[in-house]
Amino acid sequence: KNVYKSILLNREANRKMLAVLLDPDKCRGSVLAGTIAALKSNTPDLVFVGGSHTVTSVDSLIELLKEEVNTKIVLFPGNASQFSTKANALLYLSLLSGRNAEFLIGQHITSSVAIKKTGIEVIPTGYLLIDGGKPSSVEYISNTRTIPRDKNEIALSTAVAAELLGMRLVYLEAGSGADTPVAPEMIHCVSAGLSLPLIVGGGIKTTEQLTAAYDAGADIVVVGNAFESNPNLIEEFVKCTRNYEAGSELSAT
Template sequence: MDVFDGIKKQIEHRSLLAVLVDPDKVSPNSEDALVDHIAASKADLVFVGGSLIFSDIDGLVERLKARISKPVILFPGLSSHFTPKVDAVLFLSLLSGRNPDFLIGNQVHAAIPILRSGVEVIPTAYILIDGGSTTSVEYMSNTKPIPANKPDITLATAAAAQLLGFKMLYLEAGSGAQHHVPSKTIRTLKQQLSLPMIVGGGIRTEKALREVLDAGADIVVVGTAFEEDASLMDRFCEIVSQHRGKER
């Protein structure tokens, strides 16, 4: 079964937890412990990526896949981040901004290598929402996030993504954000659109995790919190597992 088909089947019944691994934030000393923790956890997916990547992403993905049975999915910041080693790639377009490099430019550069690789592609609308601080993705993409108190703009942007044929939405507050994507925004999109919804950024506490789950996130992405304290992974997995019994 393809990665995307597997995700769709799972989210019919429950939410999923994805662990975000940034190659530049994993040191040789910490990598083994992190991979062991992910492998032993009940996390559903592993996302690999970041706004800037100077490390060996191919090698990291190979080591992850050698020890982890969960799908490893590329979450690229630039076209140069592509690696054919992954199980699937989120083919992102930053629809919340108006910078052509991130709307279509990087995608043109990456398209032929991805097509020739045979890696599964998941066309994903990437929507940046203000998380209370300037994040790496905002700075690197030279785009403004949608204001957190403007769910109508987010809804219109996400609706355009659905009409354009994207397969998933990725609502992003950004790495290191002070606040996660507002629950009202998640709930509004969940009620009015049919696209599976990924939510990431600013999810550092159990309370924040519960809020985005209750609002309707299909996949919750956590990175910084696990970088700072890997032991949180077990507790977050437990919360997502408990939430699986609720009506979707």
């Protein structure tokens, strides 16, 4: 269980992790070439592959990434069809903020036996969709409602339910391209009451927002959109993550 183990080891050492999200529908042609070049010179801890509305097969992108970039590839699927044995691990997502049985358990039943046979590392993940200021693709596709962005206690209760159900990660998601990322207050509330590693993503476009998420208690931050328009930003985000020291801002004042 190498990917999850590395997440736990980094968390114990208080090292934050950056995950770059690549959607095979968007990551092609010159965008793909620029992204691969950027990832080779500034390699993040993890690369997530997938999307809520992805139709392109994830296989060829993962094959290329494995040839070119020395990092772990993690499937971040929008549904059971986005699977590849070539990835290092699978986030086995259950959309706990919603009440659509299809995304809570239905897609899992469709794919569980086949996934188990492959022997891929499976990381059960409680996935919480938070209002990011505009309707997201995942909200539309899953036909579920978001948790209001100021309802920290609802997010905490949902995250702790994931923990008690035996899940291994919790993901606070504002939606790809969100106007407003998950608020630091919510990240702090959830991380303070949760014993699992916490992933945060959606709408993070600056290193200030990245640092704010780390400061609030995110163990892993996921960034996609910001790099699609400018792969050169990956360097800045990777360096910010490597140089991050918890409390450094507090101790400097």
